[in-house]
Amino acid sequence: MSYSVGQVAGFAGVTVRTLHHYDDIGLLAPSERSHAGHRRYSDADLDRLQQILFYRELGFPLEEVAALLDDPDADPRAHLRRQHELLTARIEKLQKMAEAVEHAMEARKMGINLTPDEKFEVFGDFDPDQYEDEVRGRWGDTDAYRQSQRRAASYTKEDWLRIQREYDEINQRFVALMEAGEPADSEAAMDAAEEHRRWIARSHYDCGYEMHTCLGEMYVADERFTRNIDKAKAGLAAYLKDAILANAARHTS
Numbered sequence: 580m581s582y583s584v585g586q587v588a589g590f591a592g593v594t595v596r597t598l599h600h601y602d603d604i605g606l607l608a609p610s611e612r613s614h615a616g617h618r619r620y621s622d623a624d625l626d627r628l629q630q631i632l633f634y635r636e637l638g639f640p641l642e643e644v645a646a647l648l649d650d651p652d653a654d655p656r657a658h659l660r661r662q663h664e665l666l667t668a669r670i671e672k673l674q675k676m677a678e679a680v681e682h683a684m685e686a687r688k689m690g691i692n693l694t695p696d697e698k699f700e701v702f703g704d705f706d707p708d709q710y711e712d713e714v715r716g717r718w719g720d721t722d723a724y725r726q727s728q729r730r731a732a733s734y735t736k737e738d739w740l741r742i743q744r745e746y747d748e749i750n751q752r753f754v755a756l757m758e759a760g761e762p763a764d765s766e767a768a769m770d771a772a773e774e775h776r777r778w779i780a781r782s783h784y785d786c787g788y789e790m791h792t793c794l795g796e797m798y799v800a801d802e803r804f805t806r807n808i809d810k811a812k813a814g815l816a817a818y819l820k821d822a823i824l825a826n827a828a829r830h831t832s
Contacts, residue, residue: 581611581619591628598628606645607631630658637665723784730783742782749775753819754812763821772819772826788827795823 588595601607602618607628611619620628627648634644647658734742752771761767772791779786779794786794798804798816808816 581621582625584609584618584620587620587625587628590625591632593632601628601631604641604645606641606648630662633662637669723786723790726784745778745782749778750808750811750815753815753822757812757815757818763818764825768818768822769826769829772822773830775819775823776826788831791823792827795820 582590584595584598588598598607598618602609607624609618610621610624613619630648631644634647635641639647647661749771752774753768756765756768756771776786776788776791779791798808799820805816808819
């Protein structure tokens with residue numbers, strides 16, 4: 580069975596002009612001609628075209644492709660082995676490129692798209708990216724993490740300033756409650772904890788009561804969180820945790 584140049588162009592996704600050029604330079608001469616002199620391609624011709632297009636996809640010049648395919652010492656299995664090796668190398672290169680793109684994408688997360696001055700203006704001496712690898716390792720496969728990253732990547736400096744301002748206001752609310760002697764399980768403290776949960780859901784990711792409770796426990800279990808929260812007032816992390824747990828119990832009981 581043979582095929583016209585138009586059929587082969589459709590099969591291979593190339594132009595008729597390309598096939599004419601391959602014929603003119605002797606890279607792919609059709610095995611047959613019709614009575615009218617039109618090119619007719621055999622199955623063997625299609626196999627050769629497939630080899631040509633593979634090497635072209637990998638960036639080989641036409642002269643080198645011709646030398647490879649016309650090597651009298653090469654057999655089809657040798658070509659397959661070579662193509663497998665080249666394809667494996669190409670995959671490794673593409674994987675490295677994908678990693679580079681991923682790193683570039685990550686560089687837009689958590690406010691890294693801010694200038695250094697803007698970043699300091701928003702976060703002060705706290706680096707929001709300091710524990711990014713650890714966070715991704717612990718929660719990278721969760722919906723909450725992915726949602727947080729999507730939101731963070733879209734935030735402007737003004738968004739971050741607003742979010743930080745709201746966080747500071749909630750913190751000051753807790754400090755005032757502590758200084759007024761309000762127990763962590765009082766209505767006022769639980770209301771503040773509820774606002775804290777809503778702030779997380781509004782600014783970062785959906786935060787149900789179970790998630791909020793886990794966060795509260797982490798605030799005292801991880802001394803890095805404790806140290807950072809307690810900058811506002813000594814004992815604030817523990818107070819916040821107790822208020823969070825009391826609030827969760829109030830809403831889930």
